[in-house]
Amino acid sequence: ATPEAPKKEDKTVELFRHLYKPRVTSIAGAGKDVHPAVLALGLQMSSYTICGSCARLVATLQAFKKVIESYATPPGNTLTRHLTSHVLSPQIEYLAACRPLSISMGNAIRWLKLEISKVDIDVPDAEAKKGLCDAIDVFIRERVTFADQVIASSAVEKIKDGDVILTYAKSSVIQRTLMTAHQEGRKFRVIVVDSRPLHEGKHLAAALVGIGIEVKYCLINGLSHNIQDATKVLLGAHAMMSNGRLFSRIGTALVAMEANEADKPVLVLCETIKFTERVALDSIVHNEIAPADELVIPGGPLEKWGDVKKLQLCNLMYDVTPAEYIQMIVTESGNVPPTSVPVLHRLGNESQG
Amino acid sequence: MPSVQAGYAPNLGVFLKALKTQQLEASIEHLISLLKRRQIRNSRPCAIATAHLLLRVVARFKWTDIGKLLQRIQEVGQRLVEAQPKEMVVGNIVRRVLGMIRDEAKEDRSEDMSDTASITQIDSPQRETSDPAPLRTIGVSTATASPLRFGASNAPGSTDTDSDDGSARTPQGGHRPPLMTSHTSYAVLNGLPVQQSMFNLLSATPSPLSTPPQQIDSPQAGSGINAASVAQRVAASSKDLKAEVISGIEEIIDELDQVDDQMAGYAQEHIHSNEVILTHSSSTSVQKFLLKAAEKRKFTVIVAESYPNDHQATHAAVTGSVAPDLGSSEDTSLEMFLKPLTAAGITVVLTTDAAIFAIMSRVNKVILATHAVIANGGLIAAAGARIIAKAAKVHKIPVIVVSGVYKLSPEYPFEFESLIEYGDPGRIVKYHDGNLVDNLEIDNPLYDYVPPDLVDLYITNLGAHAPSYLYRIVADHYKPEDINFHKPELQF
Numbered sequence A: 001a002t003p004e005a006p007k008k009e010d011k012t013v014e015l016f017r018h019l020y021k022p023r024v025t026s027i028a029g030a031g032k033d034v035h036p037a038v039l040a041l042g043l044q045m046s047s048y049t050i051c052g053s054c055a056r057l058v059a060t061l062q063a064f065k066k067v068i069e070s071y072a073t074p075p076g077n078t079l080t081r082h083l084t085s086h087v088l089s090p091q092i093e094y095l096a097a098c099r100p101l102s103i104s105m106g107n108a109i110r111w112l113k114l115e116i117s118k119v120d121i122d123v124p125d126a127e128a129k130k131g132l133c134d135a136i137d138v139f140i141r142e143r144v145t146f147a148d149q150v151i152a153s154s155a156v157e158k159i160k161d162g163d164v165i166l167t168y169a170k171s172s173v174i175q176r177t178l179m180t181a182h183q184e185g186r187k188f189r190v191i192v193v194d195s196r197p198l199h200e201g202k203h204l205a206a207a208l209v210g211i212g213i214e215v216k217y218c219l220i221n222g223l224s225h226n227i228q229d230a231t232k233v234l235l236g237a238h239a240m241m242s243n244g245r246l247f248s249r250i251g252t253a254l255v256a257m258e259a260n261e262a263d264k265p266v267l268v269l270c271e272t273i274k275f276t277e278r279v280a281l282d283s284i285v286h287n288e289i290a291p292a293d294e295l296v297i298p299g300g301p302l303e304k305w306g307d308v309k310k311l312q313l314c315n316l317m318y319d320v321t322p323a324e325y326i327q328m329i330v331t332e333s334g335n336v337p338p339t340s341v342p343v344l345h346r347l348g349n350e351s352q353g
Numbered sequence B: 001m002p003s004v005q006a007g008y009a010p011n012l013g014v015f016l017k018a019l020k021t022q023q024l025e026a027s028i029e030h031l032i033s034l035l036k037r038r039q040i041r042n043s044r045p046c047a048i049a050t051a052h053l054l055l056r057v058v059a060r061f062k063w064t065d066i067g068k069l070l071q072r073i074q075e076v077g078q079r080l081v082e083a084q085p086k087e088m089v090v091g092n093i094v095r096r097v098l099g100m101i102r103d104e105a106k107e108d109r110s111e112d113m114s115d116t117a118s119i120t121q122i123d124s125p126q127r128e129t130s131d132p133a134p135l136r137t138i139g140v141s142t143a144t145a146s147p148l149r150f151g152a153s154n155a156p157g158s159t160d161t162d163s164d165d166g167s168a169r170t171p172q173g174g175h176r177p178p179l180m181t182s183h184t185s186y187a188v189l190n191g192l193p194v195q196q197s198m199f200n201l202l203s204a205t206p207s208p209l210s211t212p213p214q215q216i217d218s219p220q221a222g223s224g225i226n227a228a229s230v231a232q233r234v235a236a237s238s239k240d241l242k243a244e245v246i247s248g249i250e251e252i253i254d255e256l257d258q259v260d261d262q263m264a265g266y267a268q269e270h271i272h273s274n275e276v277i278l279t280h281s282s283s284t285s286v287q288k289f290l291l292k293a294a295e296k297r298k299f300t301v302i303v304a305e306s307y308p309n310d311h312q313a314t315h316a317a318v319t320g321s322v323a324p325d326l327g328s329s330e331d332t333s334l335e336m337f338l339k340p341l342t343a344a345g346i347t348v349v350l351t352t353d354a355a356i357f358a359i360m361s362r363v364n365k366v367i368l369a370t371h372a373v374i375a376n377g378g379l380i381a382a383a384g385a386r387i388i389a390k391a392a393k394v395h396k397i398p399v400i401v402v403s404g405v406y407k408l409s410p411e412y413p414f415e416f417e418s419l420i421e422y423g424d425p426g427r428i429v430k431y432h433d434g435n436l437v438d439n440l441e442i443d444n445p446l447y448d449y450v451p452p453d454l455v456d457l458y459i460t461n462l463g464a465h466a467p468s469y470l471y472r473i474v475a476d477h478y479k480p481e482d483i484n485f486h487k488p489e490l491q492f
Helices: A014-019 A036-046 A053-069 A079-098 A103-118 A125-156 A172-183 A200-210 A220-226 A252-261 A301-307 A338-352 B012-021 B024-036 B043-060 B066-083 B088-128 B132-145 B147-153 B156-172 B183-191 B194-202 B212-217 B219-264 B284-294 B311-319 B353-360 B385-394 B434-439 B467-477
Strands: A163-168 A188-194 A214-219 A232-236 A246-249 A266-269 A311-314 A318-321 A328-331 A334-336 B276-280 B300-304 B347-351 B365-369 B372-374 B379-382 B399-402 B441-443 B447-450 B457-460 B463-465
Touching (some): A036 A053, A036 A079, A053 A103, A053 A125, A079 A103, A079 A125, A103 A125, A125 A172, A125 A266, A125 A328, A163 A172, A163 A200, A163 A252, A172 A200, A188 A220, A200 A214, A200 B434, A214 A220, A220 A252, A220 B441, A232 A246, A232 A252, A252 A266, A252 A318, A252 B353, A301 A311, A318 B353, A328 A338, B012 B024, B012 B043, B024 B043, B024 B066, B043 B066, B043 B088, B088 B372, B088 B467, B219 B284, B276 B284, B276 B353, B276 B385, B284 B399, B300 B311, B311 B347, B353 B385, B365 B379, B379 B385, B385 B447, B463 B467
Parallel strands (some): A163 A188, A163 A232, A188 A214, A232 A266, A266 A328, A311 B347, B276 B300, B276 B365, B365 B399, B399 B457
Antiparallel strands (some): A246 A318, A328 A334, B372 B379, B379 B447, B457 B463
16 A cells, blocks of 8 residues: 555634635636636735735726626627626636635625616617726726725825824825825824735835835834824724724734824724625634735745644734724715714615615 | 854853853953843843853952952942843842842841840840849849740749749749740830840850859950850851852852743643633743643643744744754753644644734733833833733733743833833845835834733742732842942942
8 A cells, every 4th residue: 555645734723714715826727717807817916916905996897897898798698697697707706716805896896796787688788898897987986096085185184294194004095195195295204014924014115205205114013112103093994894893904903902092093094995784893703814824934944834733824814903993984975983884884885876 | 263163152051161261350241242242132041141150250259248249249240231231130130149148148147146145145244243133133034035945044043033933834834934924024025135035045055144153253254255256257157158159149040940940830720721822922931831731731822923023933932943043042051942832732823913903802811921020010021012911901811921030120110111122123124125224214122011000910930929019029039229239329
C-alpha cells in the first residue's frame, strides 16, 4: 500500500466556521458563461486591487454594462425573463466566489434585477439594452458620484481651522472630503491610523501628503496616544446596519471606542447605497474571512504556520461598531443620527420605486 | 569578524560572562553602554544584569561602614538609571538591594542596641544602689514585666519581691507566668522601652536583678566586659553583614529566576476548562502561566500579534521557532527554550491587533504581560495593550495582569507620557518609501500606559491582588528613603 499522505489539519477557526468560503484566485475553473470583463474584475477584487465598497460597486456595474451590451436575446426568449437568470446569475456567482459581495453590491444588483424585470416585453432588444445601460449610468451618478460630492461638501463644513482629523484605514469619500477641505484653504492636520494586513491607510496618507496636507501616520497600536490630539474622528463605512451599527474595516470599532472614551465626536461618511435592512449585534455572525496566508510576513517565522498543529490564523475583514459610539452619519440625504438609518433606508428604497 | 569572535554579540549572556573577568568599573560602564544601546532590553534581562552587577559592587567594596556602601550602591544605581530611565526594573532592583542592606544594617544595629540596652540596664541598678527604695520598685516591675525569667527572679537572692510574686504564683502553679499581675507592673511596663523588655524576654544571660549584690561588688568589671564584647561584635558583624548582603542579592537573583514558575503556580486557580483567553504580544511569564494551566485544562488562546514592534517575537512564540533577530539577544543561559502553547494541546488563534474588538465578545479572559507596573496599579505594557484592556472593559471581560513583583515600581509619575518610549518608525514605513518617509510624521510608540481601572487582577509571585492593593506591596518591598535614590535633588 502506498503511504498515505498525512491528513491536512483543519485550520478553520471554530468561531467563524460558518464564514469560510473557498476563494477563487485564478480564472481556472471559471464558468464559460462568465464575461471577460467580469473575469478580470473578479481577479482584481480577490487581489484587493479594487477594494473599497463603492469602488467594487461601480466596477461591478460597469462590467455588467459590458455584459448587457454584448447580450443578445436568444430566439424564443424575452430579455426580461432570460437576462437575469441565465446571464447575470453566473457573473454574480463568479464575483461572489472571488470575494464575497459587499452589501452595496447586493443593493445595486437587487436594483438592477428590478430594472430588468420592469423592461417591457415588446421593447426591441437594442432599445432595452440601451435603456438598461443608461439606467446604470444614472444609478452610478446619482447614488455614488453625486452622493460623494454632496457628502464631501457637507462634511467639509464640519472641518474647522485648527482641527486635527483622525481617520482609520482608507475611504474614498473621506479622502475626497479632506482634499476638498484643503483646497478650500482650511488649515487642519490629519492623523491616519492603519493596520495590518492591507495597510490601506498608507495610500490615503500618501495621497494627502502629495497635496501638502500635514499628516501623521501610525498603526493601531499607537491609537491611544494619538486620540488625545484629535478633535474629530471621520470614519468610512462598508455598510450601515438597520440597528444603527456601523459595519466597516476591522479596527474601526476600536477607533470609535477610543474616540468615545476621549470624548471626540465620531462622524461616519456613508452613501445611502450602503444602507441595509440587515441588523448586526456582533462581528461574528456576519463577516468576511480573508485567506489566512495574507497575514504571513515573507521571511518571518509564520511562513511554516501550516505545519504547526493547532495553530490557526484568523484574518477578519470587518467589525461592527456599536451605535452609541457614533455621533453623526453624513449621507447625501442629510446628516442623521444612527437611529435614523432604517428610516433613510426605507425612504431611499421607496424613491427608487 | 563578529562571527569568528563567537559570543561577542552584546547581550545579557555575554555581559554576565564578562562580569567574571572584567574590572568592576569596566563592568559598570559595560552595562551602561548595553542599556543605552538597548542591547539589553526588556524587564527581566535588565533586572538580572543589574542584580549581578550590584552583587559584584558589594563583593568588591572595601568595607568601612554601611553608609558608605549605601552611598556607593546609590551612585552606581543612579548611573544605571540615567542610562535607561525607561527600564524601570533597573531602579527597582537597586531599591530592593538598598532596602535589603538597610534591613540587614538595622538588624545588626538592633543587636548592638540591645547590647547597649543591657549595659544601661546593668548600669541603672548600679547608680541606684545608693538608694535602696527605688531599686526595689524597679526590681519588682521588671521581674513581673519579663515573665519568662520568672523562675530566675525567683532565685534565692530575690526574696524582696515576694509580695507581688506570691499573689501571682499561687494560681498559676509557679510555672506559667502571669500575664498582667498588677496595675503597678502595667504602668511601669508602659514606661519601659519595648525593645528592652523583648530582649530580656529572649536573652539567656542571667538577669542583672537576680544578682544585684555581685554587681555592687564589682561595678567596673561588669561594664568593661560588656564594652569589649560590643566592640568584638561590631567587628565580626561587619563581615557577617557583607556576607548577608551578598546572600540577600543572591536571593533576589534567585527570585528573578523563579518568579515565572511561582506565578504559573497560580494558573490553575484562574483558568477553567474550555475558556477563550486573549493575550497580547509574547511574554515568557504569560506563556509559562498558560502552559501550566494547560497541564490540567483544555482551552483556546487568541494571540494578538502586536505589530509592528513585537510581532516577530509573537509569531516565533506561537510557531515555536526562534525569531532570527531575537534569538541571540533574548536567549540567555538562564532562560530556557519554551515549548509553544500548541504543543501543550492548546488551540492557538493568531490574529491582528485590529480584530480585538470583533472577537472580544467571545473572550472569557484577557491576560496581559507587562513591562513595568507602577504604584497606583497602572501598568506599562506593549503598545496596544491599552485598547485591549479598554475593549475588554467595554465588553465586561476581566483583565488579568501577570507580573513579577520585581517589575513593580514605587515611582508614580504624574505625566504618564514620560514613561512611553518611541521606537523605530522604519518598522511602520520602510525607508525605501522615500516620498512618505520625507513628508509623513510617523508615530511608533513601544509602550502603552494602562490605567488601573482597566485592570481587574494582578497575579504576582506573591499571589493575586486587586490593583488598589499594589501600593501595599510597594511599601513591603521598598524603603521610603530609597524611592527617589536616583534623584539627588529630592533627597533630604
